[in-house]
Amino acid sequence: MPVSNKFSRRFLLISAALLILVAILVAATVIPQVIAEHHRGGTPMMAVYAFWINAGFTVLVALVVWLIAIRTKHRRFLPIFFLGLMAFIILILGWALSDAGEAYSGHGPEMKIASIILFACAVVDLIALILIIIAAIRLPKREKVLAGNIIEKASDS
Helix, strand or coil: CCCCHHHHHHHHHHHHHHHHHHHHHHHHHHHHHHHHHHHCCCCCCHHHHHHHHHHHHHHHHHHHHHHHHHHCCCCCHHHHHHHHHHHHHHHHHHHHHHHHHHHHCCCCHHHHHHHHHHHHHHHHHHHHHHHHHHHHHHCCCCEEEECCEEEEEHHHC
16 A cells, blocks of 8 residues: 555644644743743743743744645655754753753742643643654655656665
8 A cells, every 4th residue: 555645744734733832832821921930039031032942943843844744745865864853853842841841840839830831842842753753754755657657666676
C-alpha cells in the first residue's frame, strides 16, 4: 500500500498549529503574570525577555514546519534534516518551559497558574515533537519513473 503525503502534511500542519498555540499561551498568560510578580518584588525582568525569546523561537519553528509541510512532497535529505533540527529545537524549548514551570511552582500561590500553564505548554511541545517525528518517518519515498511507468522505489536500488 503506497504511503500518502497527506498523512505527513496533516501531522506537520497540526504540530505547527500546536506550536503557535504554545507561543500565544506564553505571550498572553505567562508573561503578564511574571510581570505582575516582578512588581511584587519577585522575578527579575530577564525572565520576561527569556519568555519572549522562547515564544519567538516557537513561532519561527512553527513557520519552518509549516513551510516544510507545504513544500515537501517526497522524502529528501533537506526536509528530513530540517525536521530533525526543528524537533531538537522544540525539545530544548519545551525543556526550558518545564524548567521555568518547576521554578515558578515554588513562588507561592499567585504563580501556580503560570506554573501549570508552563507545564501544559511543555506537554504540547512534546506532542508537537512526536507528531513531527512521525511525519518525518512517514514521508513517502520518491519513486523512479521511466516513460510514464513506475519502475521501482528509489530506496530499492
